[in-house]
Every structure is written in C-alpha cells, then in structure tokens.
Amino acid sequence: VDYVVVADQILNALQTIVARNINPIDSAVVTVGELNAGRAFNVIADTARMGGTVRYFNLAYQDYFAKRIEQVIVGVCESHGANYEFNYIPLYPPLINDQKMADLVKSVAELLVETPAGVVPECQTMGGEDMSFFLQEVPGCYFFLGSANAEKNLAYPHHHPRFDFDETALGMGVEMFVRCVDKFCSQG
Known part of the structure; x- marks a missing residue:
C-alpha cells in the first residue's frame, strides 16, 4: 500500500x-x-x-x-486495502457574537474612531478562540483591535512568523473596554 x-x-x-x-x-x-x-x-x-x-x-x-x-x-x-486510525478532537465551538453586544461595541467604536475600518455589519470569523466558550454562557462580543503600523514595519497578519503589533493600540483597546462597560452599565 x-x-x-x-x-x-x-x-x-x-x-x-x-x-x-x-x-x-x-x-x-x-x-x-x-x-x-x-x-x-x-x-x-x-x-x-x-x-x-x-x-x-x-x-x-x-x-x-x-x-x-x-x-x-x-x-x-x-x-x-489500507489501515487507518482516526482521532477527531473537537476543540472550539463556533464563535458567535450576541447581536445586542455587537451593536454596543460598534456604537462605541464609531465614537472612538472616525472611520472604524473593522466595523463590518454581520461580520463573522472562523477563528477558534476560547471566547467561543464564554459566548455560549454569557452574551458578549469578540472584536478585533487594529494594531498594524506600516511605518514601523508592523503590518504582518496574525499567524505570520514576523507578526508583531504596535503597542500604542493597547491604549485604544483599554478605552474600548472601559467605554463598553460604561455604556453597558448605564443601560441598566
């Protein structure tokens, strides 16, 4: 064989x-x-x-x-006439955002960024993430925070061997989370 x-x-x-x-x-x-x-x-x-x-x-x-x-x-x-051994190990369920939480995140992103490039209606990602387990239990939203910076040669995609991110994006990420929590709590 x-x-x-x-x-x-x-x-x-x-x-x-x-x-x-x-x-x-x-x-x-x-x-x-x-x-x-x-x-x-x-x-x-x-x-x-x-x-x-x-x-x-x-x-x-x-x-x-x-x-x-x-x-x-x-x-x-x-x-x-070949033999086989089959091992299928399910790792992550689908990552599905709660629509209300996605709308909340989008509204905050639109306040922070003049033209939020990553705010795409009905966007889904096939990424396998631990977040998918949380989203099965609690309404939430998984979103991407843009961190590329071509001027600093930091524009490689995720999973590329030279991927790195511009740390100045961390401030925007913190602000996104703080404003999302504030908006969520103010809605009662």
Missing part, C-alpha cells in the same frame, strides 16, 4: 465535504494543514499522518463533520 497515494486521495475527497454536503448558504471549512508521509524519496511510504481543522457557524454540523470525515477515510482506505 502506498500511503502517499492514499493520503492524496483522502485529502482530495475531504475537499468535497463542504462543497457537496453543506448548505451553500452556511459557512464551513475543512482544512488539512498537516500531511506527512514517507521518509525517503525512493521508498514507498508505509504510513501517512494528516492533521487539520474544521470550522463552522451552524451548530447543526457539530457532530456531522466527524462522521463524514471518517466515512471518507474509510472509503478511500478500503479501496486501497
């Missing part, structure tokens, strides 16, 4: 899960971000290891992805 071929076919088949099985109105992602197979260029690989992530907003898909991914793996492995 050539596990490079098996892994390749699994990878390609996984790409069809969202395209062919998920409502096109819903946002979802199945990503294989890690694939390792073989140890030498002239030896057929006898193992392969894949790792990835699943992101979605609709809680109805919470259990679906694990089942569907394993079905794909089983089908490909059976067709090649």
Whole structure:
C-alpha cells in the first residue's frame, strides 16, 4: 500500500465535504494543514499522518463533520486495502457574537474612531478562540483591535512568523473596554 497515494486521495475527497454536503448558504471549512508521509524519496511510504481543522457557524454540523470525515477515510482506505486510525478532537465551538453586544461595541467604536475600518455589519470569523466558550454562557462580543503600523514595519497578519503589533493600540483597546462597560452599565 502506498500511503502517499492514499493520503492524496483522502485529502482530495475531504475537499468535497463542504462543497457537496453543506448548505451553500452556511459557512464551513475543512482544512488539512498537516500531511506527512514517507521518509525517503525512493521508498514507498508505509504510513501517512494528516492533521487539520474544521470550522463552522451552524451548530447543526457539530457532530456531522466527524462522521463524514471518517466515512471518507474509510472509503478511500478500503479501496486501497489500507489501515487507518482516526482521532477527531473537537476543540472550539463556533464563535458567535450576541447581536445586542455587537451593536454596543460598534456604537462605541464609531465614537472612538472616525472611520472604524473593522466595523463590518454581520461580520463573522472562523477563528477558534476560547471566547467561543464564554459566548455560549454569557452574551458578549469578540472584536478585533487594529494594531498594524506600516511605518514601523508592523503590518504582518496574525499567524505570520514576523507578526508583531504596535503597542500604542493597547491604549485604544483599554478605552474600548472601559467605554463598553460604561455604556453597558448605564443601560441598566
């Protein structure tokens, strides 16, 4: 069994899960971000290891992805006579802001910044964050604080090896939080 071929076919088949099985109105992602197979260029690989992530907003898909991914793996492995071990560990639920809290944060941002670039109506992010657990229990809002500064060469995106942020943005962040708390408390 050539596990490079098996892994390749699994990878390609996984790409069809969202395209062919998920409502096109819903946002979802199945990503294989890690694939390792073989140890030498002239030896057929006898193992392969894949790792990835699943992101979605609709809680109805919470259990679906694990089942569907394993079905794909089983089908490909059976067709090649390959063995597999499947470990699906759900890490984060979808990060869904409370609309009232998002409106509050937006109103504060519009007071602090002349043209708040990051205030986007109905914006969602597929980021996996601890905040998603809090938002399941308490109404809240996850928002981004712009911290890029091209003049200081601090304009790399998150997860880039050279990412850093302009610390002057911290003052704006503190002011955002203080004003949000003040506005929330004044609403009773």
